[in-house]
Amino acid sequence: MHPPYAPIVDALLERRMNGGAALDGRDVCYRTKARRAMGLRGPPEILLPDAMRAPDVSPSSAEPKLERREPDRERPILDPRNGDAEDDVSSPKQKSLLAIAGSLLAEISLTKLLLAWIASILLPAAILGLAPLIVTAWVGGVFSRVLELYGYGAALVLLAIVAAGWFGWRPLFRVAEANFWALNALGVQPGYALCREAIRHLAERAFPTRSGAELARMRARSCAGAGILLAIIAALVASVAWPTTRWIGSTADLAVPHLLILPTLANAIVVMSAYLAAASLVWGFADASMDQPLDLQGFDAAPSDGRVWRVAHLSDIHIVGERYGFRIESGRGGPRGNERVRRVMARLEAEHAARPLDLILITGDMTDAGRSGEWAEFFDILAGHPDLAGRTLILPGNHDVNVVDRANPARLDLPFSPAKTLRKMRALSAIAAFGADRLRVMSLGAAEPGLTLAATLAPLRQAIEAFADQGGLRLSNRLARLWDEVFPLILPPAEDDGLGVAILNSNADTNFSFTNALGMIPVDQARKLMAAFDHYPEARWIVGLHHHLIEYPMPVAAFSERIGTALINGSWFQRVLKPYAERIVIMHGHRHVDWIGACGKLKIVSAPSPVMARQSAPTHFYVHALGPVPDGRLGLMIPERIDIAAAEEDG
Numbered sequence: 001m002h003p004p005y006a007p008i009v010d011a012l013l014e015r016r017m018n019g020g021a022a023l024d025g026r027d028v029c030y031r032t033k034a035r036r037a038m039g040l041r042g043p044p045e046i047l048l049p050d051a052m053r054a055p056d057v058s059p060s061s062a063e064p065k066l067e068r069r070e071p072d073r074e075r076p077i078l079d080p081r082n083g084d085a086e087d088d089v090s091s092p093k094q095k096s097l098l099a100i101a102g103s104l105l106a107e108i109s110l111t112k113l114l115l116a117w118i119a120s121i122l123l124p125a126a127i128l129g130l131a132p133l134i135v136t137a138w139v140g141g142v143f144s145r146v147l148e149l150y151g152y153g154a155a156l157v158l159l160a161i162v163a164a165g166w167f168g169w170r171p172l173f174r175v176a177e178a179n180f181w182a183l184n185a186l187g188v189q190p191g192y193a194l195c196r197e198a199i200r201h202l203a204e205r206a207f208p209t210r211s212g213a214e215l216a217r218m219r220a221r222s223c224a225g226a227g228i229l230l231a232i233i234a235a236l237v238a239s240v241a242w243p244t245t246r247w248i249g250s251t252a253d254l255a256v257p258h259l260l261i262l263p264t265l266a267n268a269i270v271v272m273s274a275y276l277a278a279a280s281l282v283w284g285f286a287d288a289s290m291d292q293p294l295d296l297q298g299f300d301a302a303p304s305d306g307r308v309w310r311v312a313h314l315s316d317i318h319i320v321g322e323r324y325g326f327r328i329e330s331g332r333g334g335p336r337g338n339e340r341v342r343r344v345m346a347r348l349e350a351e352h353a354a355r356p357l358d359l360i361l362i363t364g365d366m367t368d369a370g371r372s373g374e375w376a377e378f379f380d381i382l383a384g385h386p387d388l389a390g391r392t393l394i395l396p397g398n399h400d401v402n403v404v405d406r407a408n409p410a411r412l413d414l415p416f417s418p419a420k421t422l423r424k425m426r427a428l429s430a431i432a433a434f435g436a437d438r439l440r441v442m443s444l445g446a447a448e449p450g451l452t453l454a455a456t457l458a459p460l461r462q463a464i465e466a467f468a469d470q471g472g473l474r475l476s477n478r479l480a481r482l483w484d485e486v487f488p489l490i491l492p493p494a495e496d497d498g499l500g501v502a503i504l505n506s507n508a509d510t511n512f513s514f515t516n517a518l519g520m521i522p523v524d525q526a527r528k529l530m531a532a533f534d535h536y537p538e539a540r541w542i543v544g545l546h547h548h549l550i551e552y553p554m555p556v557a558a559f560s561e562r563i564g565t566a567l568i569n570g571s572w573f574q575r576v577l578k579p580y581a582e583r584i585v586i587m588h589g590h591r592h593v594d595w596i597g598a599c600g601k602l603k604i605v606s607a608p609s610p611v612m613a614r615q616s617a618p619t620h621f622y623v624h625a626l627g628p629v630p631d632g633r634l635g636l637m638i639p640e641r642i643d644i645a646a647a648e649e650d651g
């Protein structure tokens with residue numbers, strides 16, 4: 001606020017201080033303090049001598065020289081509020097994948113692509129392939145010296161060497177192992193998922209069926225088929241590369257290191273192919289024998305003790321930073337601005353007033369591209385509903401952390417890019433804003449949830465602020481590790497047999513905008529999650545993540561959607577959760593598909609997007625009722641569907 005008397009105070013102070021002469025620093029300071037003491041804010045009106053003032057050219061004192069006309073805001077040739085072709089540039093709903101891929105090829109930075117390939121594939125492969133040569137060269141050199149010794153002395157020296165090797169080479173083993181898993185995440189598991197989904201897709205096209213059970217059987221057989229096929233292909237690749245491999249190194253190799261290039265790469269190819277051959281067989285048959293997803297057979301009755309947790313499940317609201325902005329995925333075919341999100345929140349407020357909600361869970365993609373302006377809009381909208389905001393938990397979606405450039409799908413991040421970490425820190429800051437005091441961090445190997453997120457982040461606050469302000473690789477690496485370590489976040493149950501919430505980060509660490517939608521659950525997150533379950537043996541759990549575990553028993557979706565958006569290791573994660581299935585409900589978003597079903601006893605709830613829809617189409621979301629039912633299970637009752645009508649301002 002700028003009270004109307006502020007300029008008068010400024011004028012009085014100015015005159016009192018130096019009678020109109022130029023102010024020095026001390027005077028300005030004095031005036032600022034005096035204004036503050038009087039409760040005035042904002043910049044003081046600057047009083048200039050008459051000679052320095054601009055001439056008054058307002059219409060009352062000057063005749064207009066040019067004809068004037070008010071702009072026609074209602075009917076311009078191009079109404080900017082309706083957007084244009086630029087708003088559809090990355091939208092798979094408005095453009096074919098081929099067209100997007102074409103512009104990707106034209107726009108891509110070859111320098112960055114080369115660097116990304118070197119850092120993500122070539123370097124890990126080189127380290128993995130070189131590791132056996134280095135180890136054998138060292139061992140060979142050392143043992144030849146030991147053989148020159150005799151008796152107890154030789155035994156002792158040998159023991160010391162083994163110990164030195166064990167500790168000294170451990171970092172190399174760690175590096176080789178880390179690079180093995182990096183290649184696994186980048187190539188092996190996605191390769192298996194691609195093959196599995198391609199075979200499933202072709203099978204479903206060839207034998208169309210409407211029954212969910214038949215679909216499940218066909219998908220199970222396709223998994224086994226994909227495993228066998230991939231194992232054969234991987235074995236063939238390994239056998240082709242085998243003659244070029246070399247597993248024993250010597251110190252003489254140091255003289256001709258260039259001769260090691262081919263054997264090193266061949267070693268890496270053979271290691272990864274052999275692993276793929278074995279793993280794809282295991283994964284294929286494990287996927288075939290797992291509980292296939294089916295529509296939920298029936299909802300639970302309300303618990304006799306009346307204990308019910310009401311959970312509003314929102315997802316994929318894709319907030320944009322501009323009042324007339326459209327969304328990446330839907331382009332001009334979808335909603336404009338954030339009016340629909342505001343109406344969703346207003347409906348939720350009314351629902352909460354009628355019957356209080358225990359939790360509002362937003363399972364990712366709060367923002368359309370993870371930009372500061374979008375997060376600011378999200379905060380502004382939630383600020384209008386403080387009671388709801390206090391019950392809200394959010395988790396990261398691919399649009400929050402993995403979209404490199406909303407306007408250009410060809411943009412890519414380098415694997416160590418600070419920009420990627422910056423998006424993660426924005427998301428972490430937002431997660432903390434809603435749940436820092438309630439959510440707890442699990443350390444790997446710990447038996448129970450530890451510090452709150454607030455306490456975990458407190459010592460890092462300055463580092464996060466400095467990184468957001470200045471960037472920098474060192475801070476980026478440190479904070480990227482923090483991001484990896486902080487999940488899953490645990491909201492512990494209020495009572496021993498109460499309801500806990502686990503918040504996961506299911507986003508794969510991708511570098512392309514084009515592959516931003518891929519998901520993956522890291523092994524460490526799964527381990528920590530199980531430790532939390534074990535620590536509260538009677539508790540029930542909502543497990544919130546962004547990605548869907550597995551394809552639903554529905555008629556086939558477009559292949560691009562099946563392969564481009566799936567959780568790569570979803571069936572493995574489903575197996576991890578199986579022992580706890582009866583006391584878990586999975587809640588996720590990402591596909592914008594409304595589906596409630598189960599894999600065996602594991603209930604899965606997929607939230608529709610209450611925002612993303614064709615223009616003028618209504619949307620909806622659900623308020624779920626969960627409660628403790630006999631045998632320690634978590635019951636899921638018939639949800640309440642809340643419809644959001646379309647409105648003119650949506651687009």
Ligand SMILES: [Fe+2]
Pocket residue numbers: 316365397398399517546589590591
């Ligand atoms: Fe998503």
